[in-house]
Amino acid sequence: MAIPAPVGPWTSLTADEKRARILAAADELFAREGVDAAMPVLADALGVGVASIYRQVGSKDDLVGRLVIARATALAERFRTAAARPDAWGALVEATHATVDDCIDDALSQSAWDAAAGDSDAVRDARAAATDALEGLVGSARRAGALRPDATHEDLRLLFCALREVAGIGRDGAHRMAELVLRGIGRPDCDRAGATTGAPGCSTVRA
Numbered sequence: 529m530a531i532p533a534p535v536g537p538w539t540s541l542t543a544d545e546k547r548a549r550i551l552a553a554a555d556e557l558f559a560r561e562g563v564d565a566a567m568p569v570l571a572d573a574l575g576v577g578v579a580s581i582y583r584q585v586g587s588k589d590d591l592v593g594r595l596v597i598a599r600a601t602a603l604a605e606r607f608r609t610a611a612a613r614p615d616a617w618g619a620l621v622e623a624t625h626a627t628v629d630d631c632i633d634d635a636l637s638q639s640a641w642d643a644a645a646g647d648s649d650a651v652r653d654a655r656a657a658a659t660d661a662l663e664g665l666v667g668s669a670r671r672a673g674a675l676r677p678d679a680t681h682e683d684l685r686l687l688f689c690a691l692r693e694v695a696g697i698g699r700d701g702a703h704r705m706a707e708l709v710l711r712g713i714g715r716p717d718c719d720r721a722g723a724t725t726g727a728p729g730c731s732t733v734r735a
Contacts, residue, residue: 538576546584549574555595555636562635563592592640593648599637600654603627607661616672620665621710624684628706631691632699638692659685679713 538546553573557565567588571578585591606626610619630637641655663681670679687709691702 538574538580543584546580550581550585550591551594551598554591555598558592558595558636558640559634562639563588564639592636593651595636596640596651597654599630599634599641600651600658603630603658604654604661607658607665611661611665611668616669617674617714620669620674623665624687624706624710625703627688628691628702629699631688632695632702638695641692642689674715675713676715683709683713 541549550570554570557570557573561569567578567581571581574581581591585594606623610623613619659681662684666675666679666681666684669675687706691697691705695702697705
């Protein structure tokens, strides 16, 4: 999320404009450094005092919760869009690898995805919606005949949870883990290393 260009002195901004700038700056800072980044650093980036931030968005926990909700909402939209595609397996593969990139690149997701849900119904609801959308995407691939019978959305959810904990394995390692999981849940009669076997629903692991 890019920080909106200044439209005037802080005191001239509306409350909505102030919140938008805070959320954008916090998104960039926490994604890069994690939620341990100090609030004075965020305040310096905005050119305001810490108290000004708290007046607009509440506590630091409230601020992190808003950002996690935004990420969960984006994930849900990604999975729903993928589920609507005619190539169910290809859509599942692309959405999986895009989410792997998020797990590796986003320090906020790595450090706050679980913790932020502790005391917030809104965060829990947003995360539940993302999980439901993932379940829908996996269901679409199952109906297309691309998955083994015992495969569920939990297989991918566990992958994403694990990668948030071991992001230090790097991009190549993370995507290799994803490929192994995808091969594991895919139907055995599909040749996912290369060309398809011609069976309905079969395709390669990564385009």
